[in-house]
Each structure stands twice: as structure tokens, then as C-alpha cells.
Amino acid sequence: MPTETLAHSGFADAIAALSPDGPPRVWSLIVTVFGDTGGEVEIGAGTLSRILGMVGVGGSAMRVALHRLKSDGWITARRVGRSSAYRLHPDRLTETRAASARIYATAAPEARDWHVTLLDPEAATREPARGAAIQIAPRMYLRPGSPTDMPGALVLCPGGAAPDWVRRKVGSAEHRQAYDALLRGLQTANELTRKAQLPPVEAFALRVMVVHAWRRVILRHPDLPEALFPEDWPGRACRALVQDLLARLPRPDAGMLAGF
Amino acid sequence: MPTETLAHSGFADAIAALSPDGPPRVWSLIVTVFGDTGGEVEIGAGTLSRILGMVGVGGSAMRVALHRLKSDGWITARRVGRSSAYRLHPDRLTETRAASARIYATAAPEARDWHVTLLDPEAATREPARGAAIQIAPRMYLRPGSPTDMPGALVLCPGGAAPDWVRRKVGSAEHRQAYDALLRGLQTANELTRKAQLPPVEAFALRVMVVHAWRRVILRHPDLPEALFPEDWPGRACRALVQDLLARLPRPDAGMLAGF
Numbered sequence: 001m002p003t004e005t006l007a008h009s010g011f012a013d014a015i016a017a018l019s020p021d022g023p024p025r026v027w028s029l030i031v032t033v034f035g036d037t038g039g040e041v042e043i044g045a046g047t048l049s050r051i052l053g054m055v056g057v058g059g060s061a062m063r064v065a066l067h068r069l070k071s072d073g074w075i076t077a078r079r080v081g082r083s084s085a086y087r088l089h090p091d092r093l094t095e096t097r098a099a100s101a102r103i104y105a106t107a108a109p110e111a112r113d114w115h116v117t118l119l120d121p122e123a124a125t126r127e128p129a130r131g132a133a134i135q136i137a138p139r140m141y142l143r144p145g146s147p148t149d150m151p152g153a154l155v156l157c158p159g160g161a162a163p164d165w166v167r168r169k170v171g172s173a174e175h176r177q178a179y180d181a182l183l184r185g186l187q188t189a190n191e192l193t194r195k196a197q198l199p200p201v202e203a204f205a206l207r208v209m210v211v212h213a214w215r216r217v218i219l220r221h222p223d224l225p226e227a228l229f230p231e232d233w234p235g236r237a238c239r240a241l242v243q244d245l246l247a248r249l250p251r252p253d254a255g256m257l258a259g260f
Numbered sequence: 261m262p263t264e265t266l267a268h269s270g271f272a273d274a275i276a277a278l279s280p281d282g283p284p285r286v287w288s289l290i291v292t293v294f295g296d297t298g299g300e301v302e303i304g305a306g307t308l309s310r311i312l313g314m315v316g317v318g319g320s321a322m323r324v325a326l327h328r329l330k331s332d333g334w335i336t337a338r339r340v341g342r343s344s345a346y347r348l349h350p351d352r353l354t355e356t357r358a359a360s361a362r363i364y365a366t367a368a369p370e371a372r373d374w375h376v377t378l379l380d381p382e383a384a385t386r387e388p389a390r391g392a393a394i395q396i397a398p399r400m401y402l403r404p405g406s407p408t409d410m411p412g413a414l415v416l417c418p419g420g421a422a423p424d425w426v427r428r429k430v431g432s433a434e435h436r437q438a439y440d441a442l443l444r445g446l447q448t449a450n451e452l453t454r455k456a457q458l459p460p461v462e463a464f465a466l467r468v469m470v471v472h473a474w475r476r477v478i479l480r481h482p483d484l485p486e487a488l489f490p491e492d493w494p495g496r497a498c499r500a501l502v503q504d505l506l507a508r509l510p511r512p513d514a515g516m517l518a519g520f
Contacts, residue, residue: 116416120425121397136414137381138398147419154396154426156376156416159407165380166414 010192011202015055017188018213020181026057026065031074031096032212034088035103036251039096043257045084054205085258102223103215106243108236111158111227115147116140118154125152133222136169144223162228170221171229178217179234185213186241193248200252207249214242270452271462275315277448278473280441286317286325291334291356292472294348295363299356301514305344314465345518362483363475366503368496371418371487375407376400378414385412393482396429404483422488430481431489438477439494445473446501453508460512467509474502 033051037043052062066086069075075086088096119125119139133141147155162170189210192198198206217238226236293311297303312322326346329335335346348356379385379399393401407415422430449470452458458466477498486496 115419116414118397118400120423122425137378137400140378140397140400149420152423152425154376154423155420157419159375159417160409160415163380163412163414165383165412 010188010195011054011198011206014185014189014192014206015209018182018185018209020185023056024209024212024216026052026061027068027074028216029055029057029208029212030062030065030069032215033208034075034086035096035100035215036208036211037254037257038251039088039093039100041254041257042078042085042087044080045086047257048086050201051205051208054202055209099215099219102218103211104246106239108226108239109144109223111225113146114142114144114158114224114228116142116156117150118156120152123152131220131222134170134224136166142166142170142222142224142228164230167228167230170224171233171235175217175221176230176234178220179238182213182217183234183238183241186210186238186245189245190241193245198249200256203249204252207246207251210242210245210249214238270448270455271314271458271466274445274449274452274466275469278442278445278469280445283316284469284472284476286312286321287328287334288476289315289317289468289472290322290325290329292475293468294335294346295356295360295475296468296471297511297514297517299348299353299360301517302338302345302347303517304340305346307517308346310461311465311468314462315469359475359479362478363471364506366499368486368499369404369483371485373406374402374404374418374484374488376402376416377410378416380412383412391480391482394430394484396426402426402430402482402484402488424490427488427490430484431493431495435477435481436490436494438480439498442473442477443494443498443501446470446498446505449505450501453505458509460516463509464512467506467511470502470505470509474498 029052030048033043033048034041048066049059049062053059066075066077070077073089074092076089078085078087116136117128117133117140119127119141121139125139127135128141128143133143136142147157149155189206192206218235226233229235289312290308293303293308294301308326309319309322313319326335326337330337333349334352336349338345338347376396377388377393377400379387379401381399385399387395388401388403393403396402407417409415449466452466478495486493489495
């Protein structure tokens with residue numbers, strides 16, 4: 001059993017450390033797999049089963065998740081002999097690429113790449129979605145990117161360094177806890193990859209877990225420059241480790257994904 | 261009596277229309293006189309008495325005000341024969357010039373010449389002085405000019421057009437009332453100067469009243485671009501009339517001020 005052998009070498013520890021809140025949701029993990037392959041590659045049922053098996057997902061849990069992803073329009077399926085092959089639904093390519101741009105970015109946004117919107121304190125304007133903006137005062141939101149016109153709102157650009165109290169709202173205690181846990185998981189995975197040359201399936205399974213853990217944490221808050229986070233924010237170290245791990249755990253090629 | 265003659269020609273009406281809240285405070289009016297002469301000119305007691313007499317200020321009210329201005333360090337006095345001559349105290353030149361830059365400006369600030377500061381909602385940071393900033397939300401102030409660093413505050417620059425609700429805070433109902441009254445006074449003064457060529461002392465007295473009325477209204481709020489005021493704001497018409505009146509009511513020369 002390769003899993004038992006690898007448990008000795010720290011593989012199981014790394015997988016556990018990368019999901020400190022318990023096993024990831026299977027359908028979400030499968031989305032990560034498709035996203036990591038670039039979104040236009042076909043993955044055979046056998047390959048998927050081996051990768052997911054490495055991180056503790058059984059065959060029936062995988063089949064339930066694939067069924068849900070198909071009916072939700074996330075993936076398409078094709079019969080190949082007695083098996084199946086899957087790919088991301090073309091309608092999901094745009095949003096997958098938008099998420100990938102952020103997940104695989106080698107650096108945080110530029111220091112001035114943010115803006116603020118102040119909604120009319122006396123009007124019933126809709127508040128932004130959680131994750132799209134950080135509330136820094138009543139009716140006032142810090143958002144990523146260049147300013148865009150928003151009817152009824154006062155739109156403002158950076159005019160100086162962010163004070164500590166703003167940084168503590170952007171990098172909240174709740175987010176810091178998630179980043180600290182992620183950092184421990186990434187360090188565990190990093191030690192494993194420095195000690196051992198993992199076989200291809202294990203390497204890809206670990207890569208998927210790294211991407212998934214990173215994705216879950218960063219997509220919980222908007223994509224803001226480091227200068228808006230507290231000085232000792234663990235996000236920078238996490239991004240650096242993710243970059244190192246992705247370089248050492250390369251994506252498998254299309255033939256390998258479809259074939260084994 | 262020249263005052264009675266001029267009352268027929270509308271002079272008294274114009275003076276009354278320029279001080280709708282009752283006669284101006286004498287010491288404040290004298291500061292306007294010194295400010296209007298550029299601040300470095302000597303004015304004889306006789307000249308001052310004639311100018312103030314034209315707007316209804318008696319000799320004893322003038323003497324009380326001059327005494328107060330001297331003891332407050334606003335002016336210096338010099339004996340000249342049996343009379344006195346006054347000038348602005350050199351220590352007051354800087355602030356007088358700063359106010360003059362605003363009072364005599366031919367145009368409002370550039371559309372983007374403002375910024376916003378957000379104080380820590382949970383800290384006991386001092387609120388800005390009334391007149392220095394406009395509060396647009398809790399702990400949030402709109403201020404004139406380029407942004408400057410302010411410890412503990414989030415400093416922001418314009419990122420788009422100001423929505424109506426912000427404009428209504430900048431140009432409040434209270435300020436609009438003051439501008440509307442000013443506009444009526446300026447229109448009355450304007451009609452008078454278009455009908456009649458005023459004698460020098462009357463012309464200077466009217467000029468001082470125009471400057472004083474304008475100064476009182478504009479210095480009540482920070483120096484912000486027109487784009488931040490409501491569309492139908494009377495401030496633009498007031499500034500244009502002030503400019504017209506100042507062109508038709510020139511400053512007297514130094515000899516005339518010291519002499520008559």
C-alpha cells in the first residue's frame with residue numbers, strides 16, 4: 001500500500017496539516033483539480049480516483065460529487081469505453097480563470113491598487129457581498145482594484161499609508177487564524193518535498209491540496225495589497241511557500257491526466 | 261450731509277443689504293480694511309473714521325475696537341501730530357495673506373483639489389475645527405487641498421464625481437441661506453455702482469463692505485471646488501459679482517489712505 005509507506009515519509013501528515021478544519025468538501029476539491037489543470041484538460045475517472053484516493057476520498061464520495069458538479073453545470077462527462085472522462089464546463093472557464101489569476105499570482109497587488117466607497121449613510125443602498133470588500137467604517141468599504149463609478153456612492157483613492165486600525169480590519173483576527181493554520185500546513189508540505197522526491201500521483205495530490213488550502217483562505221477576503229495588512233501578516237510567507245511548492249510539484253501533463 | 265444724499269442714490273440700501281444680520285462687528289470690519297489694503301499700508305485715524313462713518317460706525321465704537329485690536333496684537337499704532345496712524349501687526353501678515361488668497365481668488369479650487377480623512381472610529385482622535393472640514397459620515401471629513409499625512413487617519417483622494425448627498429452636506433441649507441442673502445446684497449451694490457460713480461470715500465466704504473460680507477460667508481466653510489457643491493449653488497454667482505464689484509471699486513492708494 002503506497003499510502004502506508006508514504007505515511008512514514010510524512011505524506012499523510014502533510015495532507016492533514018493542509019486541511020486543519022477536517023477533510024475538504026469533495027466537490028470543491030474536484031473544482032480545484034480542474035482549475036489547476038488550466039480548465040481545458042480532460043481528466044479520466046481513473047486518474048481522478050487515484051488522486052482523490054491519496055487524500056482520503058473514497059470512490060462513492062467521488063461519484064456523488066461528480067454527479068452534483070455535472071447537474072450544477074460545473075463539468076461535462078464523456079463515456080470512454082467502460083469508463084468516463086471529465087472536463088470543466090466551457091461556461092465556467094471565465095470565472096475559473098479569474099480565480100486562477102489570483103490563486104497563482106506571484107505577488108500581491110500593487111500598493112495603490114485599492115479604493116474606498118462610501119454609501120449614502122441615510123439611503124438603503126445594498127451592502128457589498130462578503131469577500132468583495134472590507135468594511136472599515138459604517139457604510140464605508142475598502143475594495144480591490146482601480147476605482148469604478150458607483151451611482152450614489154462617494155468613490156475615493158489612496159491618499160497615504162493605511163493606519164494600523166485599518167490594517168487590523170483588513171487582516172482580521174479571524175483571517176489571521178486561518179493564515180497561521182495554512183502556514184503550518186504549507187511548512188509541513190514543504191519539509192516533505194525537501195526530504196523526498198514524491199511519485200507523480202502523490203506529487204499531484206499534494207499539489208492539489210496546497211492549491212486548495214491556499215484558495216480557500218485567500219478567496220475569503222478581497223485581493224488587497226500587502227501594505228493594507230498588518231506588518232506581521234502571515235500572508236506574505238504563505239504566498240512564498242505556495243510558490244516554492246508549486247515549482248517543486250509541477251502540473252502533470254494532459255496525457256498523464258487522461259491516461260493512468 | 262453726504263450720507264443723506266447717497267441714501268437717495270441707494271448707498272444706504274446697499275450697505276444694509278450687505279449686512280443682512282445687522283451691523284458688522286467693528287473690530288472685524290477694521291481687520292477687513294487692513295486686509296484689503298494688502299496689510300502693509302498705514303491708515304490714518306481720520307481716514308478710518310470717515311470710511312467707518314459711511315457705514316454707520318461712530319467714533320467711540322471705532323476707538324474701542326482699535327484699542328482691542330492693539331491689545332490683541334492685530335495692529336500697531338503710531339502718533340502723528342495730534343492724530344494716530346495704524347497698520348497691521350507684522351505677526352499677522354501671514355494669516356492675513358492666507359485669508360486674502362482665498363477672499364480675492366478669481367476662481368474656486370480645481371475640481372480634484374480636495375481629500376478625505378477617516379479617523380479611527382474607536383479612538384478618541386480630536387475632530388477638526390468647524391470651518392476646516394465638512395463631516396460627511398461618522399468620523400469622516402472632507403477637506404480642501406492635496407492630502408497630507410495625518411497620524412492615525414486613513415487619507416483618501418477623489419476617485420470619481422461626488423454624489424448628490426455629499427454635495428448637500430458640503431453646501432448645507434444653512435450655508436445656502438447665507439449665500440442667498442449675500443447674493444441679494446451684492447446685486448444691490450452692483451446696481452448702485454452701475455447707476456452712479458461714487459466719490460472715493462464712499463467707493464472704498466462700499467468695497468470694504470463687499471469684501472467683508474463675502475469674507476464672512478466664505479470663511480465659514482472650507483475652500484472646496486465647485487464640483488462638490490450642489491448644481492444650483494449660489495456661490496459661483498456671488499464670486500462673479502464680487503469680482504465685478506472689486507474691479508469697479510478699486511483700492512485707494514497709500515497716500516489717500518494715510519492722508520485725508
